[in-house]
Amino acid sequence: MPLYEYECIKCRNKLEKALTAIEKKPDKKTAQSVVKKYDTIHSVEIVDLDEKELLAQAGERDDKCPDFDFYFDQGSLMVLVNMDRYRFSELIYEKEDEKKVECYCGEKKNVERVVSSFSFTSDLSTNMPKPDLSELPPDVRSKMFISDYIEEKDRPKKNR
Numbered sequence: 519m520p521l522y523e524y525e526c527i528k529c530r531n532k533l534e535k536a537l538t539a540i541e542k543k544p545d546k547k548t549a550q551s552v553v554k555k556y557d558t559i560h561s562v563e564i565v566d567l568d569e570k571e572l573l574a575q576a577g578e579r580d581d582k583c584p585d586f587d588f589y590f591d592q593g594s595l596m597v598l599v600n601m602d603r604y605r606f607s608e609l610i611y612e613k614e615d616e617k618k619v620e621c622y623c624g625e626k627k628n629v630e631r632v633v634s635s636f637s638f639t640s641d642l643s644t645n646m647p648k649p650d651l652s653e654l655p656p657d658v659r660s661k662m663f664i665s666d667y668i669e670e671k672d673r674p675k676k677n678r
């Protein structure tokens with residue numbers, strides 16, 4: 519029985535638009551506007567990794583929702599987004615089952631199958647990867663929502 523992974527195109531588009539706006543102008547105003555504009559996005563944090571400085575923060579993190587990290591400017595700018603889940607997996611027994619696939623936002627049609635990046639046994643609700651914030655000084659980290667950065671020993675082994 520295949521377990522397929524799906525992504526909601528509607529939710530993903532909101533995220534992409536938000537990231538495009540942030541990349542263009544990574545400041546507090548943009549962070550605030552995307553949190554306000556896109557209902558699936560709960561909070562946005564923009565961190566300058568070169569200066570190790572929190573540039574902007576907007577919205578309120580929802581602990582039940584996953585955090586995604588994105589990097590711009592050759593990796594010197596990190597954007598942390600806390601948003602509703604838009605990637606999910608479904609067990610599909612027959613073709614008809616695919617029609618019942620539904621995103622957390624209620625979207626059914628604009629959902630597409632993606633190549634799974636999770637192992638079949640992982641629990642999507644608790645196993646969302648967290649960004650590595652260990653490089654940031656404690657005073658920056660303490661201002662961020664995700665201050666419980668991952669200890670060296672708990673970090674996933676990177677393929678190099």
Ligand SMILES: [Zn+2]
Pocket residue numbers: 526527528529530604621622623624625
């Ligand atoms: Zn959705």
